[in-house]
Amino acid sequence: MAKAKRTLKWQRDPEGMRLRILEAAKQEFSAHGLAGARVDRIAAKAGANKRMLYYHVGNKDELYLAVLEGAYDKIRSEERGLDLEHLDPPEAIRRLIEFTWNYFLRNPEFLSLLQTENLARAKHLKKSTKVKSMHSPFVEMIRTVVRRGVDSGDFQVAVDPVQLYISIAALSFFYLSNSATLSVIFGRDLLDKKAKDERLAHMVGLVLAALTGRSAELFKIGKAPTSRAAVVQTV
Amino acid sequence: MAKAKRTLKWQRDPEGMRLRILEAAKQEFSAHGLAGARVDRIAAKAGANKRMLYYHVGNKDELYLAVLEGAYDKIRSEERGLDLEHLDPPEAIRRLIEFTWNYFLRNPEFLSLLQTENLARAKHLKKSTKVKSMHSPFVEMIRTVVRRGVDSGDFQVAVDPVQLYISIAALSFFYLSNSATLSVIFGRDLLDKKAKDERLAHMVGLVLAALTGRSAELFKIGKAPTSRAAVVQTV
DNA sequence: GGAGAAATTAACCCGTTGGATAAATACTGT
DNA sequence: ACAGTATTTATCCAACGGGTTAATTTCTCC
Known part of the structure; x- marks a missing residue:
């Protein structure tokens, strides 16, 4: 609580987050297929909390379709x-x-x-x-x-x-x-x-x-x- | 217990069973991929108990390889x-x-x-x-x-x-x-x-x-x- | 400087699923 | 007919995995 500004636990970055999620999802879906893909791994790879996938894109199927359209x-x-x-x-x-x-x-x-x-x-x-x-x-x-x-x-x-x-x-x-x-x-x-x-x-x-x-x-x-x-x- | 031979609950048929399992597995793996395939569905489709898959062929991966080789x-x-x-x-x-x-x-x-x-x-x-x-x-x-x-x-x-x-x-x-x-x-x-x-x-x-x-x-x-x-x- | 909204984290829920264990039933040879 | 083995059924379970709920933190605008 001194003068030093306390380091933030995290920063906001909705656009960047969405991009990182889609990129991670692309990797995961292409490496493991739809059924083999793991939502938790996508989150980890994107450096995000799992909840973020649903917040920014949608459920697993919607995420997959978004990746496909982008491709x-x-x-x-x-x-x-x-x-x-x-x-x-x-x-x-x-x-x-x-x-x-x-x-x-x-x-x-x-x-x-x-x-x-x-x-x-x-x-x-x-x-x-x-x-x-x-x-x-x-x-x-x-x-x-x-x-x-x-x-x-x-x-x-x-x-x-x-x-x-x-x-x-x-x-x-x-x-x-x-x-x-x-x-x-x-x-x-x-x-x-x-x-x-x-x-x-x-x-x-x-x-x-x-x-x-x-x-x-x-x-x-x-x-x-x-x-x-x-x-x-x-x- | 009269003279009528009591109806059997099941019959033995190892060769037939193995064939039915492999055919069902082929259907399932081709319809859903490896990760999407469900061991229980294969058993049901083969008219078998799930245990039979492991008894006659092996685990999911071995079953899949057997199907592939057959193809x-x-x-x-x-x-x-x-x-x-x-x-x-x-x-x-x-x-x-x-x-x-x-x-x-x-x-x-x-x-x-x-x-x-x-x-x-x-x-x-x-x-x-x-x-x-x-x-x-x-x-x-x-x-x-x-x-x-x-x-x-x-x-x-x-x-x-x-x-x-x-x-x-x-x-x-x-x-x-x-x-x-x-x-x-x-x-x-x-x-x-x-x-x-x-x-x-x-x-x-x-x-x-x-x-x-x-x-x-x-x-x-x-x-x-x-x-x-x-x-x-x-x- | 603070209230409200947006973004993010943490923790949990609960049905599913591959696989295992144990018991039951059908055959086979003697 | 019966002992021993091969085949099949009936249950169980621990881990996993998608999705949700609720609390926390950051940002924005006044």
């Missing part, structure tokens, strides 16, 4: 910055594949969250009003690229943009989200540097070859193939 | 019956894609189990000695097909069989295992008859086009494309 928001927002409109169509597709791959690599929690939500048959996502509206602009962006590619003669097929995007996402998503079991059953580490480089090359080659019909050139690692002898490579 | 065993065993060795290479690849797609459609629990195990970073699978040995014959089967395709000139690239199989599995797996969230965000039902037919055609077209370099012919729905005008189709 979709983040990837779609980054995708908008890709600026595919101004690229050569094949180059645009290549960039989309590379972005998707790298985004999944940089954000493994996103993959886990989607897996978890799909195990729940999208029960929570269906309640979200925000998420549905995020995606039509994205589909239109791809549709435009495909159309331009067809018109220019670069692409031989007018593929459905949704189908194409699902395939692009699939090639990266499955490889990464299932890398644990795949590494075990195939007995090789799919996440080391070399394997990852090869995977990216394989995916780009696969999709662009299918679209343009020029498989040998795209797949090749060394020089162009001779007439009947194929390029032997490990991608 | 891998089943798909690899069916794959062995594909007899790809005696088919034209492009036809062999088509058949592998179609089999994979249909197997995943017929066995949705398999997809869920893999997702669950990957969320656990293959913690359980790593302990399995059986599973690792199941896969090398399968990889060799694909390697042979690719080599034959390259030799015959059907395929323009000697793709790595593991990489190829992962891509084939990915295209089906992601579409089906994530159909719940994808259907929500893209606003269309990806599991209705038409959508499924289109997906299969898309996948076969994508992979065979990339391997053979003849995308337009493979993708086409109607007649062959003219020189620069692409085939417009929704696959």
Whole structure:
């Protein structure tokens, strides 16, 4: 009680608290799934009292949905910055594949969250009003690229943009989200540097070859193939 | 105590019991994940006393691993019956894609189990000695097909069989295992008859086009494309 | 400088759940 | 027919986990 101002036991910081809670929840839900996640651990990780979760966000399910919405928001927002409109169509597709791959690599929690939500048959996502509206602009962006590619003669097929995007996402998503079991059953580490480089090359080659019909050139690692002898490579 | 043999309260059936337990466990784990699965529900579904799970298989984790091993065993065993060795290479690849797609459609629990195990970073699978040995014959089967395709000139690239199989599995797996969230965000039902037919055609077209370099012919729905005008189709 | 609101902590509640113990019942071989 | 073993049922319980209640502390504005 002297002149020294007594140290506070805690400070108020509602916005910061909410962010720390959501970040901690993202970690916890992606690491353990919905049922495996522990509310107490989220609180501890956020440096908060458990009560704070309910005060600032809601119960476990609401917390989970908030995390999920935030995750979709983040990837779609980054995708908008890709600026595919101004690229050569094949180059645009290549960039989309590379972005998707790298985004999944940089954000493994996103993959886990989607897996978890799909195990729940999208029960929570269906309640979200925000998420549905995020995606039509994205589909239109791809549709435009495909159309331009067809018109220019670069692409031989007018593929459905949704189908194409699902395939692009699939090639990266499955490889990464299932890398644990795949590494075990195939007995090789799919996440080391070399394997990852090869995977990216394989995916780009696969999709662009299918679209343009020029498989040998795209797949090749060394020089162009001779007439009947194929390029032997490990991608 | 008359002559009528008193009705038994229960009968012995160790083998049948074990099978019913594993089947019930498969249902439960695939429907709710590892943490979400309830031991009591498995017992009830198997028409068994909870104690039986521990008596015949083991604790929750051991039960889960047994289910997982059984699932891998089943798909690899069916794959062995594909007899790809005696088919034209492009036809062999088509058949592998179609089999994979249909197997995943017929066995949705398999997809869920893999997702669950990957969320656990293959913690359980790593302990399995059986599973690792199941896969090398399968990889060799694909390697042979690719080599034959390259030799015959059907395929323009000697793709790595593991990489190829992962891509084939990915295209089906992601579409089906994530159909719940994808259907929500893209606003269309990806599991209705038409959508499924289109997906299969898309996948076969994508992979065979990339391997053979003849995308337009493979993708086409109607007649062959003219020189620069692409085939417009929704696959 | 103090009253009222906002933010946070502390402590508790209570149904659930994986797992264990012990007793009962059905088989099997002799 | 009966002893011994394999299989199954009936209970129990301690820990856990989501959520709640109530008290405490900090901040804001007059």
